[in-house]
Amino acid sequence: MTEAIFDKVAADYDDWYVTEIGNVADQVERALAQRMFQPSGSHVLEVGCGTGQHTVWLVQAGYDLTAVDISGEMMAKARTRIAGVGGRVQWWQADIAEILDQLGKFYGIFSMTAFEFVPQPEQVLARLYECLEPGGCLLIGMIAGESPWSETYQEAARQNPASVFAHAKLYTEQEIRRWRVGGRLELGRALFFPPSVATAAEALALEEKATDVAGFLVAKWVKA
């Protein structure tokens, strides 16, 4: 089983979301993913739910949700968060690669910044695609390879080989387009400002221009 590397960072994981730049990065990433996620029914799977940052939205949007994560510590935080909003989720602590035969069928599968950490993502995604009902969609959001954001994370991994970033593999749009997952692929881009941007206002101005390299990709495969 893949190591639950996020156990050791669960306590501080949410700190990034309340920083000025983390908050605006999260806003643009989630806006894109939420716009593109169009499941064909209510039964939905979230892969790599983490501390529940996106689980809350999925529950509040009314989906009948199963949430998987390999990290017990991250999932414990998600459970607390969802209890706080009175939501109900089927929790499943597991390595997604090890439960593919047991999953059943879903109208939508949603995953944010988790497949960077899943070995052989193309193979796992192709198996998840098979779990979709007709018209269903499989959506993943990922930090883009060869972008200012991937450079920052790779530098963090070089500085600290014990960091979770040392376990991440970041893919370019061209690499994702070559994956054989199934169905029709749609790609969305966001995060057009670099991690070094000084203020949220500057970040949002660059986001609106969308002329720099995208730091975040959303890939969606739709089942015919």
Ligand SMILES: C[S@@+](CC[C@H](N)C(=O)[O-])C[C@H]1O[C@@H](n2cnc3c(N)ncnc32)[C@H](O)[C@@H]1O
């Ligand atoms: C960067 S966090 C993202 C969490 C959440 N989706 C978010 O956007 O805040 C990546 C999550 O994926 C989980 N993960 C990594 N590999 C996994 C695997 N093979 N199976 C299930 N979960 C996995 C980690 O434990 C972690 O909680």
